[in-house]
Amino acid sequence: MGWGRSRKSLAMVALGQVLSLLITGTGFTSSLLAQRGIDAPTAQAWSNYILLALIYGGLVVYRRKKIEVRTS
Template identity: 30%
Template sequence: MSRSSWWRNHEGILTTFYPLFLSQIVSFVRALISFASSLVVNLGANTPLSLSFFTYTALTLVYGGIMIYRRQKLQIPWYWYALIGFADVQGSFLVNKAFQYSSITSVTILDCWTIAWVMILMWLILGTRYSLWQFFGTAVCLGGLGLVLLSDAKASDGSGTCLFPKCLFRS
């Protein structure tokens, strides 16, 4: 069997696992960014906005370059992109600022709620319909959130910071 016929026979598998592989790379990079943010804060630097500078610069260079290369026009007026970008920068600022007041585990727990809240808000505001697979994916994320929550509660029994009831009411 030649190599090209193997690819043709297994194209469905590859189209399924390629996006999954890419999403795992994105998750790994996000974990590295969170670790780096926590490390910078632990070293005493107070730079929550500049921690995101390279991320936004890379996004601008990559996607701006792709749009220029393809000679695409903007889908919506530029000021909507500016407004959404401003909101995203503020969110990133607050996440990076949270590392000064909490542990990396607690910040990750709060960050994991994003997927569930976006689904709820999009359902309420835009009336978006979701498939069972999307609900399943959200359930997996919330299951991971529960595991991180248990890990944080167990780790904070001795010392450290925790955002949840067992730690909040400790005297």
């Protein structure tokens, strides 16, 4: 196994851990808000999906290959 492949694997594990931390934080804040009488699960889920779209959308745009135009 090469160093590049190991780095990719470690990066994937790290991203998974960050995602787990965000999901845990959402559950924690949901319970705190529910204790105070605020019930807004849609708003909290929406913010998670926006963050995921920004992070993974940014990765897709960053890794995209440039379009090559051939002229005759």
